[in-house]
Amino acid sequence: MDVHEVIERVLARVKPGEGERKLVDSITRELIKIAEEEIEEFGLDVRPVLVGSIAKDTYLSGDHDVDLFLAFPIDVPLKEVREEGFRLARMIGERLEGYEIGYAEHPYVRARYRGFHVDIVPCYDVKDWREVRTAVDRSILHTRWVIENLGGRNDEVRLLKRFFKGLRAYGSEAYVRGFSGYLAEILVIHYGSFLDVLEKADLMLKQKIIDPARWLRREPEIAMKTVGREIKEDNPLIVLDPVDPRRNVAANLSWERFALFYFGAMRFLKSPSEEFFFPRTAVGDYRAELRRKGTHLVTLLFDPPGLVDDVLLPQIEKSARGIARALELEGFTVLGFDYGGDYIFIEVGELSRPAVRVKRGPHFFTEMGRRFYEKNERTWVEGKDLIAEKPQEPYIVDVIEEILERGNVALGKNVREAIRRADILVDFVPRRLEESAYLFLSREQFRV
Amino acid sequence: MDVHEVIERVLARVKPGEGERKLVDSITRELIKIAEEEIEEFGLDVRPVLVGSIAKDTYLSGDHDVDLFLAFPIDVPLKEVREEGFRLARMIGERLEGYEIGYAEHPYVRARYRGFHVDIVPCYDVKDWREVRTAVDRSILHTRWVIENLGGRNDEVRLLKRFFKGLRAYGSEAYVRGFSGYLAEILVIHYGSFLDVLEKADLMLKQKIIDPARWLRREPEIAMKTVGREIKEDNPLIVLDPVDPRRNVAANLSWERFALFYFGAMRFLKSPSEEFFFPRTAVGDYRAELRRKGTHLVTLLFDPPGLVDDVLLPQIEKSARGIARALELEGFTVLGFDYGGDYIFIEVGELSRPAVRVKRGPHFFTEMGRRFYEKNERTWVEGKDLIAEKPQEPYIVDVIEEILERGNVALGKNVREAIRRADILVDFVPRRLEESAYLFLSREQFRV
Numbered sequence: 001m002d003v004h005e006v007i008e009r010v011l012a013r014v015k016p017g018e019g020e021r022k023l024v025d026s027i028t029r030e031l032i033k034i035a036e037e038e039i040e041e042f043g044l045d046v047r048p049v050l051v052g053s054i055a056k057d058t059y060l061s062g063d064h065d066v067d068l069f070l071a072f073p074i075d076v077p078l079k080e081v082r083e084e085g086f087r088l089a090r091m092i093g094e095r096l097e098g099y100e101i102g103y104a105e106h107p108y109v110r111a112r113y114r115g116f117h118v119d120i121v122p123c124y125d126v127k128d129w130r131e132v133r134t135a136v137d138r139s140i141l142h143t144r145w146v147i148e149n150l151g152g153r154n155d156e157v158r159l160l161k162r163f164f165k166g167l168r169a170y171g172s173e174a175y176v177r178g179f180s181g182y183l184a185e186i187l188v189i190h191y192g193s194f195l196d197v198l199e200k201a202d203l204m205l206k207q208k209i210i211d212p213a214r215w216l217r218r219e220p221e222i223a224m225k226t227v228g229r230e231i232k233e234d235n236p237l238i239v240l241d242p243v244d245p246r247r248n249v250a251a252n253l254s255w256e257r258f259a260l261f262y263f264g265a266m267r268f269l270k271s272p273s274e275e276f277f278f279p280r281t282a283v284g285d286y287r288a289e290l291r292r293k294g295t296h297l298v299t300l301l302f303d304p305p306g307l308v309d310d311v312l313l314p315q316i317e318k319s320a321r322g323i324a325r326a327l328e329l330e331g332f333t334v335l336g337f338d339y340g341g342d343y344i345f346i347e348v349g350e351l352s353r354p355a356v357r358v359k360r361g362p363h364f365f366t367e368m369g370r371r372f373y374e375k376n377e378r379t380w381v382e383g384k385d386l387i388a389e390k391p392q393e394p395y396i397v398d399v400i401e402e403i404l405e406r407g408n409v410a411l412g413k414n415v416r417e418a419i420r421r422a423d424i425l426v427d428f429v430p431r432r433l434e435e436s437a438y439l440f441l442s443r444e445q446f447r448v
Numbered sequence: 449m450d451v452h453e454v455i456e457r458v459l460a461r462v463k464p465g466e467g468e469r470k471l472v473d474s475i476t477r478e479l480i481k482i483a484e485e486e487i488e489e490f491g492l493d494v495r496p497v498l499v500g501s502i503a504k505d506t507y508l509s510g511d512h513d514v515d516l517f518l519a520f521p522i523d524v525p526l527k528e529v530r531e532e533g534f535r536l537a538r539m540i541g542e543r544l545e546g547y548e549i550g551y552a553e554h555p556y557v558r559a560r561y562r563g564f565h566v567d568i569v570p571c572y573d574v575k576d577w578r579e580v581r582t583a584v585d586r587s588i589l590h591t592r593w594v595i596e597n598l599g600g601r602n603d604e605v606r607l608l609k610r611f612f613k614g615l616r617a618y619g620s621e622a623y624v625r626g627f628s629g630y631l632a633e634i635l636v637i638h639y640g641s642f643l644d645v646l647e648k649a650d651l652m653l654k655q656k657i658i659d660p661a662r663w664l665r666r667e668p669e670i671a672m673k674t675v676g677r678e679i680k681e682d683n684p685l686i687v688l689d690p691v692d693p694r695r696n697v698a699a700n701l702s703w704e705r706f707a708l709f710y711f712g713a714m715r716f717l718k719s720p721s722e723e724f725f726f727p728r729t730a731v732g733d734y735r736a737e738l739r740r741k742g743t744h745l746v747t748l749l750f751d752p753p754g755l756v757d758d759v760l761l762p763q764i765e766k767s768a769r770g771i772a773r774a775l776e777l778e779g780f781t782v783l784g785f786d787y788g789g790d791y792i793f794i795e796v797g798e799l800s801r802p803a804v805r806v807k808r809g810p811h812f813f814t815e816m817g818r819r820f821y822e823k824n825e826r827t828w829v830e831g832k833d834l835i836a837e838k839p840q841e842p843y844i845v846d847v848i849e850e851i852l853e854r855g856n857v858a859l860g861k862n863v864r865e866a867i868r869r870a871d872i873l874v875d876f877v878p879r880r881l882e883e884s885a886y887l888f889l890s891r892e893q894f895r896v
Contacts, residue, residue, distance in 0.1 A: 205813050259812045259829035263821065294803035294842045331781060331797070335806065336830075349779070354797045355742035358783060364707045364896070365653050373711065373896065380894040381707035382784075389891065394742045443837065446828040448812070448821065 003195070003272040007159060010277045014158045016061040024054060024064055027114055031068055035120075038091045039070075044084065047071045047125055051139040053181050056146045058157040065117040068092075069139060071125035078133060082106050085122020092120050103308055105135050129244035141243035146185045149212075149242075159194040159277075160184045166277040167264040168445065169257045174313040175340065177254035179261065186212060186239055186249060198265040205236060205262070213242035222246060256446045263448035286437035290427060295335055296351050297437060298396060299429050300344040302422035305414050312341060315412020319419050320344040322410035326403045331357065332396060338440040343433060344419070345440050351426060352394045361386035397424045451643070451720040455607060458725045462606045464509040472502060472512055475562055479516055483568075486539045487518075492532065495519040495573055499587040501629050504594045506605040513565040516540075517587060519573035526581060530554050533570020540568050551756060553583050577692035589691035594633045597660075597690075607642035607725075608632045614725040615712040616893065617705045622761040623788065625702035627709065634660060634687055634697060646713040653684060653710070661690035670694060704894045711896035734885035738875060743783055744799050745885060746844060747877050748792040750870035753862050760789060763860020767867050768792040770858035774851045779805070780844060786888040791881060792867070793888050799874060800842045809834035845872045 016024065028050055035048035052067035053059035070088055072081045089109040093099035096118060099111035109120040123136045132138055150157070164170035164179045172180035187197045187204075190212045204210065208231075215223035223245040230238045230248045236258040237250040268276045290297060300323070304312055316339045324337040324346050333349030361372040363384045373379055376388035393399050403409050404420045411419055429437045439445045464472065476498055483496035500515035501507035518536055520529045537557040541547030544566060547559035557568040571584045580586055598605070612618035612627045620628035635645045635652075638660045652658065656679075663671035671693040678686045678696045684706040685698040716724045738745055748771070752760055764787045772785040772794050781797030809820040811832045821827055824836035841847050851857050852868045859867055877885045887893045 202813065255812075255832045256829045259832075262813065292803065294800070333779060333802070335802065349802045350798050352742070354781070354783065355740065364703075365650065365710060378891070379896055380891040381704045381896055382894070384703045384707075386707075386896075387891075443826070443828040443835075446830070448827055448829055448834075 001273060003269075006272045006274055007194070009274055010159060010162060011155055013278070014060045014162045015155055016059065016064075020061060024059075027116055028054060028066060031066060031113060031118060034095050035068060035070070035092050038088060038095065042084075042088055042091070044088065045073055046085075046088065049125075049140050049143075051143040055143045056150070056185065057154050058146070058150075058161070058181065058185060060158055060161060065119065066113075067139065068118055068120050069136070070120065070122045071140060072122065074124050074126060074131050074133070076124075081122055081124065081134075089120040089122060103306075104310075129241075129246065132244065138241070138243055138247075142182055142241075145213075145242050146182070146189070149189045150185065151189075153188050153193065156188045156194040157181075157185050160188055160197055162277045163194070163198075163264070163268070164261065166275075166279050167260045169260040169264070172252045174252075174309045176257070177252050178257040179253060180249070183239060183249050183253070186210070186242065195269075198269055201262050201265040205258070208238055210237065210239040213240065213245075215240045215245035219245045259448055260446065283435050284438050284442060286429065286434055286441050287427070289438060289441040293335075293441065295441075296348050296396075297427055297429070297441060298346045298348060298400065299425040299433070299437075300346075300400070300419060300422040301425060301430070302342055302344075302415070302418040304342045304418055307414060309341065312415065313339070315415045316341070316344065316419075317412075319409075319411040319415055320346070323400065323403060326409045327396070327399065330392075330399050330403070332399070336440070336443070338436070338445070340433075340436060343429075343436075344422075345437060347441060348396065351396050353392070353396075353399075355391060355394045356389050357392045359388045359390055361388060397426060400424055449721060451717075454720045454722055455642070457722055458607060458610060459603055461726070462508045462610045463603055464507070464512075468509060472507075475564055476502060476514060479514060479561060479566060482543050483516060483518070483540050486536060486543065490532075490536050490539070492536065493521055494533075494536065497573075497588050497591075499591040503591045504598070504633065505602050506594070506598075506609070506629065506633060508606055508610060513567065514561075515587065516566055516568050517584070518568065518570045519588060520570065522572050522574060522579050522581070524572075529570055529572065529582075537568040537570060577689075577694065580692065586689070586691060586695075590630050590689075593661075593690050594630070594637070597637045598633065599637075601636050601641065604636045604642040605629075605633050608636055608645055610725045611642070611646075611712070611716070612709065614723075614727050615708045617708040617712070620700045622700070622757040624705070625700050626705040627701060628697070631687060631697050631701070634658070634690065643717075646717055649710050649713040653706070656686055658685065658687040661688065661693075663688045663693035667693045707896055708894065731883050732886050732890060734877065734882055734889050735875075737886060737889040741783075741889065743889075744796050744844075744875055745877070745889060746794045746796060746848065747873040747881070747885075748794075748848070748867060748870040749873060749878070750790055750792075750863070750866040752790045752866055755862060757789065760863065761787070763863045764789070764792065764867075765860075767857075767859040767863055768794070771848065771851060774857045775844070775847065778840075778847050778851070780847070784888070784891075786884070786893070788881075788884060791877075791884075792870075793885060795889060796844065799844050801840070801844075801847075803839060803842045804837050805840045807836045807838055809836055845874060848872055 032048050039046045039048065049069045049071050051069050054064055054066055070085055072085060086107050093109040093111045096111040096113040099109050102108050102110045106122065111118045111120060121136055124133050126132050126137045126141065161170060161181060161184045164184060169178045171178045188194065190210055191197045191200050209227060223240055226240060226246055226248060227238055230251065235248065235251060236253055236255050239249040241247040241249050264276060320337045320339045323344065324334045327346065327348065328334050331353045335347040335349060338345040362368040364381050364386045369386050372386050378389040380387050393402055480496050487494045487496065497517045497519050499517050502512055502514055518533055520533060534555050541557040541559040544559040544561040547557050550556050550558045554570065559566045559568060569584055572579065572581050574580050574585045574589065609618060609629060609632045612632060617626045619626045636642065638658055639645045639648050657675060671688055674688060674694055674696060675686055678699065683696065683699060684701055684703050687697040689695040689697045712724060768785045768787045771792065772782045775794065776782050779801045783795040783797060786793040810816040812829050812834045817834050820834050826837040828835050841850055
């Protein structure tokens with residue numbers, strides 16, 4: 001199929017129709033009105049601002065969470081923004097159809113309204129990056145910049161976002177580390193179109209730095225500091241945020257997710273098809289995968305502490321890596337590991353090891369050799385070396401429990417206790433993890 | 449028990465009694481007489497010489513093989529010594545109670561006479577090391593030197609030999625690499641007594657060089673050359689042969705056998721007992737040992753080519769080491785290996801491995817990465833690296849067959865074909881190898 005034909009077909013699916021547009025429009029207008037009423041009531045100098053993909057008109061059909069920000073004047077103290085802003089957000093939430101509290105840098109409100117998710121987030125009404133005080137303050141600037149620069153290429157963004165989704169490369173959350181919506185918008189604005197972005201997949205990696213707002217000329221010192229820091233962190237791309245030279249928009253993008261896009265773009269340009277945007281999701285059976293590979297899956301299931309993913313997941317990753325490394329040192333073959341908010345997967349070659357291990361000691365004729373000989377039960381000599389045999393736990397579950405008890409494995413500090421009390425499952429996962437187990441074992445997650 | 453009491457008890461068992469002495473005497477005299485008659489018949493200028501432990505009166509009670517050498521004048525050509533000497537040896541053999549042919553540097557005759565083993569070996573009648581032409585020529589010199597220097601300490605030698613035997617450290621054969629009888633004699637002559645030798649176990653290792661005939665003064669150049677060579681070969685001891693400065697009497701002694709003596713001497717001096725000389729030989733069950741250790745035994749059984757042990761065994765060792773190394777590279781845990789004239793043991797942690805292996809490739813965004821991506825079926829990305837999954841044989845027997853077929857494992861050249869056609873047994877050995885399997889798996893062989 002011709003590439004333009006494919007694009008037409010995809011657009012027909014991702015571009016919101018007239019009815020959807022009207023619905024989104026009326027809902028957002030109602031939300032702003034409710035917010036304005038509550039602000040009035042409250043007697044505060046706060047501006048309700050719509051941000052995110054709905055505000056920028058880059059949302060995908062059927063995928064429209066509303067981001068309603070409550071922008072406080074920058075001379076209000078932070079404590080007041082946090083407390084009063086949260087109180088205001090809850091008051092607006094009360095007017096909607098149920099809400100819950102979310103915790104990021106500050107608490108915020110996650111509500112539902114006429115079937116839409118609505119995030120109500122207090123922030124500062126900053127006019128440029130110098131005024132930014134909290135992480136969410138930039139959103140208003142982002143929204144404004146995209147609206148000013150997109151120049152009608154909204155559908156190109158929709159295509160690129162859907163392309164990322166189809167490749168499992170979309171989302172900047174800590175457990176994804178893919179492309180964010182804002183990054184997709186910047187790439188379209190910078191390179192010109194959806195197809196231009198794909199054609200530049202290799203080039204953008206080689207050039208490494210994308211600077212649409214020309215910060216390197218306007219604020220060379222600050223921008224170079226950002227570049228230096230990001231190069232040191234070895235991130236695949238450095239995209240200087242058009243609204244803030246201190247920030248790399250792609251700071252969270254992992255090499256793996258970039259690679260999914262890299263090979264996806266290559267393959268798509270060679271033989272375009274709708275499949276890339278809407279892959280047939282035939283998730284296989286993880287048990288069959290275990291049989292095919294002749295390997296075993298060990299799962300640690302735990303009750304995580306109530307922390308945001310950005311804090312929690314890196315700690316779980318660190319713990320998973322630590323346990324995998326410890327198992328390797330204990331003599332198991334570790335093929336890989338993966339994790340989620342309350343589990344760690346470790347794929348191993350065998351479930352048990354010998355019941356003894358040999359410990360190589362010093363040369364037998366040395367003073368240390370004599371001590372080693374006296375300290376150990378079963379010793380023998382190989383070449384000049386004394387060798388001792390020691391009993392050890394053979395079964396992997398016992399070994400993991402020993403590793404966790406011994407405590408000399410690097411576990412994230414907030415998850416340490418939870419992981420120590422984890423249930424350890426072998427070659428079996430609860431139903432809700434079956435898909436994750438399959439994606440991990442088959443490596444389809446990062447298959448290219 | 450007091451050490452002298454122990455020594456008395458051991459001596460009572462290893463020192464030949466009056467009756468045994470008379471028997472040995474009469475037998476050796478008869479053998480010499482038979483040899484003289486055949487030499488007479490043959491019309492050759494050959495001298496029959498008794499060598500070895502009987503000639504030196506250092507044999508252990510009940511352990512008396514006769515070494516009858518046929519010493520040819522040194523001006524007889526080598527070919528003649530070999531051919532005529534062998535013919536003469538066979539003629540003497542015909543007069544005894546059955547014989548067979550042995551092959552060392554030259555063919556010789558192994559006969560039986562009145563219940564005794566008799567080796568009949570042609571050699572040159574050399575008067576010193578400069579005349580030595582074949583390996584066996586030195587025996588006459590050794591015998592003479594020991595007789596001249598032992599000074600009545602024959603029983604000390606008997607104690608030491610029995611001590612080595614009890615520790616499984618006796619015998620210079622290629623498959624033992626322990627202390628020879630001649631080495632025991634030299635040590636007693638050099639250090640003074642059985643107990644002196646034991647007390648010097650550590651010192652002799654530290655001094656490294658034992659030179660009873662003072663070759664380093666008498667023939668410094670030749671002796672230093674020998675020392676240099678033996679140091680390079682990293683042998684535990686350098687005992688310059690009192691009859692030949694070019695030779696290290698301990699050249700064949702392995703570190704493992706020396707260690708058996710080293711720790712044995714230490715323990716004996718601390719708490720002497722007859723056990724050291726006559727250990728209770730309770731050989732265990734190799735299957736129980738496998739269960740205890742939670743390991744597996746792979747045995748290669750083959751038909752070795754007809755070669756002397758000194759040539760064959762090093763090649764089998766090299767092959768065993770090569771196969772063990774290859775199995776480790778293939779992902780198996782190898783705990784150890786051992787071998788004999790027609791078998792190789794390899795102890796492993798598991799009998800199978802995953803049915804797939806992962807192959808780490810180049811960075812995904814390089815030209816090599818692109819080629820790797822195109823060449824491989826299942827690829828994914830970890831960090832910047834492309835990874836490919838490859839199928840592999842999981843079962844160890846198939847893996848060994850593959851290793852042997854592929855031919856990139858270092859096998860000894862004369863045993864290569866035999867080992868390639870070996871039968872491969874798993875966790876089972878023929879009855880005749882059960883004891884060897886136990887000694888290997890329990891590491892009692894070199895247990896200290």
